[in-house]
Amino acid sequence: MSADTQERIISWHGNPSVPRFTPPPGAVDAHCHVFGPMAQFPFSAQSKYLPEDAGADMLFALRDRLGFSRNVIVQASCHGTDNSATLDAIAKSDGKARGVAVVDPAISDAELDRLHAGGIRGVRFNFLKRLVDNAPKDKFLDIARRVEALGWHVVVYFEADILEELRPFLDAIPTLIVIDHMGRPDVAQGPDGVDMRALRALLDSRDDIWMKVTCPDRLDAKGPPWDDFVAAVAPLIAGYCDRVLWGTDWPHPNMQDAIADDGALVDMVPRIAPTLELQRKLLIDNPISLYWPEAPPQWWSKAAPRSSC
Template sequence: MPRFRPPPGAVDAHCHVFGPQARFPFSDKAKYLPEDATPEMLFALRNRLGFSRSVIVQASCHGADNRALVDAIAQSNGTARGVAVVDPDIAETQLLSLDAAGVRGVRFNFLKRLVDDAPKDKFLDIAKRIAPLGWHVVVYFEADLLQELIPFLEAIPTIIVVDHMGRPDVSAGPRGPDMIAFHNLLETHPNIWTKVSCAERLSRQGPPFDDFVAAVRPLVEAFEDRILWGTDWPHPNMQDAIPDDGALVDLLPRLAISELAQRKMLIDNPMRLYWPEEVR
């Protein structure tokens, strides 16, 4: 259990479900085959950690088959929203069906170890199609691709959320080249948001993740209206070193110092993106 208790209404803005495989098989292009991580397991953990809502992000192992994602949202009684992966030729009726199910964004994955192809032109076509729905685009890439991707990002007509800050090298600190480049990206592109998540992947020191906090806290302070956070449960591809989710939650008051900053990161910002109808 974490020592820090999130404020009432807090949103875990990045988590996943896998399977159950008996109902929702993995894609034949999947690069990894995880154990089942069911909605029941996700919501039980969410309750233990003190969160009220979840944003479930379609993982690459399910490809563009969003049935497990939609099923999880349906089981949430309105407390979950989704980010889907869709094929470029998806029918308009299918997009509308996903919207009715609670999907509010699409994810574009540029990690070569997870996907075989990342066609920017087709991604842009998808982004233009989902813009009228009020959805946003989630982009997952590693730091060495940032400069190459900037023209692509600038062509997207929606809000963009960068997963895990584009996986920077946090060991170099807040003035390291990756963090400077990412800070400049946010500073010059007001439609780009980010998730300050995955300390368990990005820290070279490990718990209590001091290098991650030192590098990332200035980013939270500079862009507190465009910051999200999530557990990344069940931590895909970390089967040999599953992190303590409570320890990750205990990072939150070290990243967002004030109660106002915590509220923005955990409630106000994700609610604007995923439950705008409830934001007054």
């Protein structure tokens, strides 16, 4: 079905609430996306979904409504390896956004340098079969070795049932790794379930593996108020507080049948990170150190220095 005839989908809330929780000044939404606009940035012919436009202006308006200061924009699979929409949004952010790219294995060093100059600080490898047709581990490892020289990290997206299969691949990645959405564990199993134990074993194997503690709307089948997510994830944040990131996942790709209120997602933060110190690490210290390492510490926090969990 062509883009001209395929029905375009909306997966985001049209009027999200203003959260009751006020993010601390300098807080970063460290996982979000932009879609199009299609007339300017066409979607990939290999895309498994065709969204309505959700561009930079909409993202930054949401950022301000929710009380955040900065964004990390992750290349959406609907745009394939053409990072133009992500780069455009970063360029329009007045320095308040950085990005994670998806790249073709044959990308040139000059193009990697161009992406870096445009604000890209990581590369994403997607292993979800419903979103991508091919995930060549050997070529991904070659990319990981090349971006290490740029100081980038690698974001890996997979589902919990293939974690053991991916362990040799993850072990071979030479740079810092961020696990998208914690590897989509079954949060109904609780904090000591099989999936969480496997994730903890991965985190314990290397001290440079981080995770995004995101997407209760995707991971908690019971729906709001997402109590299973809180029970499973809060101990994880407490135990690995220096290696966690948080984001809205706006505009929530492929979630058109269960559209979440972004204000309600923000109100999850004090439930999974109940202390001011954990909130600062989750929303400010960790994402700033990864995406704006050049920023002086006093820029984002006057609080006490980082401490171990």
